[in-house]
Amino acid sequence: MIRSLQHCHRIVVKIGTSSLIHKNGKVNLQTIDRLAYTLAALNNQDYEVVLVSSGAIGVGLDKMHLTERPAAIAEQQAIAAVGQGELLRLYIQRFSDYDTQVGQMLLTHDTFDYPVSRQHVLDTLETLLQRSIVPIINENDTVAVDEMDHRTTFGDNDQLSALVASRIDADLLLVLSDIDGLYDADPHKFQNARKLEAVTHLGQDILQAAGGSSTRFGTGGMVTKLKAAQTMMQAGKAMVLCSGADPRVILRVLAGEDVGTWFGKNTATLNA
Ligand SMILES: Nc1ncnc2c1ncn2[C@@H]1O[C@H](COP(=O)(O)OP(=O)(O)O)[C@@H](O)[C@H]1O
Numbered sequence: 044m045i046r047s048l049q050h051c052h053r054i055v056v057k058i059g060t061s062s063l064i065h066k067n068g069k070v071n072l073q074t075i076d077r078l079a080y081t082l083a084a085l086n087n088q089d090y091e092v093v094l095v096s097s098g099a100i101g102v103g104l105d106k107m108h109l110t111e112r113p114a115a116i117a118e119q120q121a122i123a124a125v126g127q128g129e130l131l132r133l134y135i136q137r138f139s140d141y142d143t144q145v146g147q148m149l150l151t152h153d154t155f156d157y158p159v160s161r162q163h164v165l166d167t168l169e170t171l172l173q174r175s176i177v178p179i180i181n182e183n184d185t186v187a188v189d190e191m192d193h194r195t196t197f198g199d200n201d202q203l204s205a206l207v208a209s210r211i212d213a214d215l216l217l218v219l220s221d222i223d224g225l226y227d228a229d230p231h232k233f234q235n236a237r238k239l240e241a242v243t244h245l246g247q248d249i250l251q252a253a254g255g256s257s258t259r260f261g262t263g264g265m266v267t268k269l270k271a272a273q274t275m276m277q278a279g280k281a282m283v284l285c286s287g288a289d290p291r292v293i294l295r296v297l298a299g300e301d302v303g304t305w306f307g308k309n310t311a312t313l314n315a
């Protein structure tokens with residue numbers, strides 16, 4: 044499998060809650076630090092980098108010394124309101140260690156449904172990128188409930204990141220998760236599940252392999268990651284799903300190593 048990354052210049056990185064929060068509920072400072080280091084290093088190499096980060100609720104739970112995520116939406120929104128500020132504080136602190144500025148953008152899916160608000164968001168993003176400032180995006184949890192009410196819907200940052208990536212014409216969406224790629228079945232349930240190196244077509248067999256989240260804080264599971272992949276592939280772009288355990292893996296992906304699962308064209312086939 045040959046991955047097409049030669050012209051990769053603008054990238055969107057999405058990191059999920061399970062990569063940012065330890066199993067004991069504490070914030071994973073090492074991951075945040077390595078993520079800031081990696082994105083700052085890429086920024087210095089003239090890549091245009093956008094970060095979509097979950098974690099407001101996870102960080103808020105830790106900050107408020109809560110061990111369980113409450114079921115009530117308003118409770119979750121209050122926790123997200125506390126956690127988002129703390130999450131951004133951690134990012135600003137770590138990115139500034141690498142002399143890189145960040146700008147927070149809290150969005151909702153319907154921002155993109157209205158031409159005027161969509162244009163404002165796109166203009167802000169372009170201006171931040173022109174100034175080499177890394178936009179850090181999360182869903183505006185106190186306004187939107189798509190992500191939280193996961194008993195009824197599977198909207199989330201996976202799809203928001205794909206929406207942003209396709210709208211700003213990013214070359215690559217990198218999804219960092221608690222799993223190192225797409226398997227032919229949920230590996231937390233099926234021990235003999237096999238990892239797929241590349242997906243060039245999202246057929247029924249692939250879609251049926253996707254299950255929900257197995258972690259305490261994650262919401263989307265593989266279903267929303269495949270929807271994100273679909274958005275990117277339909278836009279003629281690529282997505283890589285890999286482990287967020289060490290975000291420096293992004294550098295290996297951009298170097299063309301076969302890590303994670305690649306969703307996109309197979310350039311070997313195209314050139315054959
Ligand atoms: N076919 C599959 N391949 C890989 N992971 C799967 C699959 N189906 C379901 N999953 C589950 O999806 C989880 C990742 O999604 P999620 O918990 O939402 O992570 P994140 O917080 O990183 O977004 C995995 O840990 C795994 O249990």
Ligand SMILES: N[C@@H](CCC(=O)OP(=O)(O)O)C(=O)O
Nearest residue numbers: 059060097098099100262263
């Ligand atoms: N906007 C929410 C995201 C919720 C969530 O868990 O998302 P994810 O970990 O990407 O499946 C937050 O910041 O807590």
